[in-house]
Amino acid sequence: xxxxxxxxxxxxxxxxxxxxxxxxxxxxxxxxxxxxxxxxxxxxxxxxxxxxxxxxxxxxxxxxxxxxxxxxxxxxxxxxxxxxxxxxxxxxxxxxxxxxxxxxxxxxxxxxxxxxxxxxxxxxxxxxxxxxxxxxxxxxxxxxxxxxxxxxxxxxxxxxxxxxxxxxxxxxxxxxxxxxxxxxxxxxxxxxxxxxxxxxxxxxxxxxxxxxxxxxxxxxxxxxxxxxxxxxxxxxxxxxxxxxxxxxxxxxxxxxxxxxxxxxxxxxxxxxxxxxxxxxxxxxxxxxxxxxxxxxxxxxxxxxxxxxxxxxxxxxxxxxxxx
Numbered sequence: 001x002x003x004x005x006x007x008x009x010x011x012x013x014x015x016x017x018x019x020x021x022x023x024x025x026x027x028x029x030x031x032x033x034x035x036x037x038x039x040x041x042x043x044x045x046x047x048x049x050x051x052x053x054x055x056x057x058x059x060x061x062x063x064x065x066x067x068x069x070x071x072x073x074x075x076x077x078x079x080x081x082x083x084x085x086x087x088x089x090x091x092x093x094x095x096x097x098x099x100x101x102x103x104x105x106x107x108x109x110x111x112x113x114x115x116x117x118x119x120x121x122x123x124x125x126x127x128x129x130x131x132x133x134x135x136x137x138x139x140x141x142x143x144x145x146x147x148x149x150x151x152x153x154x155x156x157x158x159x160x161x162x163x164x165x166x167x168x169x170x171x172x173x174x175x176x177x178x179x180x181x182x183x184x185x186x187x188x189x190x191x192x193x194x195x196x197x198x199x200x201x202x203x204x205x206x207x208x209x210x211x212x213x214x215x216x217x218x219x220x221x222x223x224x225x226x227x228x229x230x231x232x233x234x235x236x237x238x239x240x241x242x243x244x245x246x247x248x249x250x251x252x253x254x255x256x257x258x259x260x261x262x263x264x265x266x267x268x269x270x271x272x273x274x275x276x277x278x279x280x281x282x283x284x285x286x287x288x289x290x291x292x293x294x295x296x297x298x299x300x301x302x303x304x305x306x307x308x309x310x311x312x313x314x315x316x317x318x319x320x321x322x323x
Contacts (some may be wrong), residue, residue, distance in 0.1 A: 005088040010122070015132060018236050019069045020078040021085060022139075023062055025119070027113060028082070030058035036105055044102060052148060055111070061139055068135055113147035113273070176240030177248050178294045180228050182287070184249035185223055188256025189283040190310050192216045194317035196261055196276070201321030206264040206272050213261025217254050224252020259283050284310045 013021065041048040048252055120140035121317040127133040171193035203209065229246030232239055239245060260283070264273040284306045291302040 001078070007084055008080075009086050010060040013080075013085070013187045015127055015129065016069070016073045017078055017080050019065055019073070019132070020080045021082065022123065022136075023065045023069065023077060023120070024064065024079075024081045025116065026058050029116065030055045030062065033109070034060065036109070040102070040105070046100065047106075050149075053107070054149070056121060057142070057146070063143065064135060064139075070134060072132070074128065074158075100193040107278060110147055113143050117147060122228055154168065169316035172240060176244050179239075180245040180249040180289070182290050182295070183228075183292070184252035184254075184257045185283075186222050186306070188217060188220055188253035188285055189259065189280070189287060190256075190306075190313050191220060192257035193259070193280065193313040194320070195315055196264075197256075197273075197317035198321035200264065200269070200273055200276075204269045206267055206269055209272075210261055212263035213257060213264060217261055219256025220257055221254030224253040256283060270274070278312065280314065 008017075033051045037048040037051035037055065040051065066077070117140050120136045120143060124133050124136035124140060127136060192213060195216045196209060200206075200209040208289040209246040225246040228249040229242040232242065232245075260279045261280065263272045266272040266275065285303070285307045287303040288299060291297040291306075292299040
């Protein structure tokens with residue numbers, strides 16, 4: 001189906017165009033590795049230095065390819081890039097990988113090297129020139145070594161560096177996902193208790209109670225999500241992407257409120273209310289467990305704070321609805 005696109009097939013490329021494609025690919029990969037290194041340098045300095053070294057090796061490969069091209073075809077290198085070739089491996093735009101975890105970045109680097117190795121092996125088979133074939137084969141072997149290095153990147157780091165990187169990654173996970181998600185879950189679970197149970201006891205109409213709970217949960221989720229995203233861009237605080245934090249906070253707020261609103265889809269009022277109270281109990285204990293597990297809050301202190309706070313809000317809603 002290549003006739004439907006403007007891209008060339010790999011089998012249609014001349015040896016000069018294959019060399020030009022390899023040169024541009026090495027340039028792109030070196031830039032990507034340097035962007036990884038720059039992104040990781042402040043928090044993961046030893047891993048950043050590994051990516052600096054990989055970028056320098058890609059520069060060496062590029063220089064060897066340019067030298068071969070000058071020897072065989074002259075100084076003018078055709079402009080051909082990976083997006084011009086049908087079926088050629090693609091690279092993710094850098095802005096799509098900026099927020100990847102450290103482990104995902106390592107996996108991405110290993111995949112890059114696998115793609116490059118396959119390209120050089122295929123290109124070497126296409127070449128009829130002995131010198132070109134040798135260089136491409138050597139580069140395939142070098143990319144295979146890079147792949148092993150990327151897959152086993154942690155083996156080259158000191159125990160202290162590994163410990164520091166693991167601690168930094170855990171801290172980033174807590175700041176970006178757990179902390180805003182926990183705040184949202186607490187807000188959704190506790191703040192919606194009053195309107196839901198006030199409506200329940202005032203009307204004893206399960207459908208009306210469900211609609212109020214749904215509106216309160218969704219509204220609170222939207223409010224919390226936008227508030228979290230807008231309150232801190234993460235640049236100075238190091239809390240990570242504001243959109244990730246906003247989604248975590250908004251979704252967990254909504255889920256926290258829906259947990260005890262959904263039982264009111266049951267037509268029988270007392271059955272729905274009993275089930276809602278059980279779910280509230282589970283929600284509050286889950287919040288206390290998360291605080292203890294991820295935020296190192298003593299369990300009984302977390303339990304006291306959450307359960308007492310939830311009980312007060314529930315009592316306020318029940319009293320207002322009964323009155």
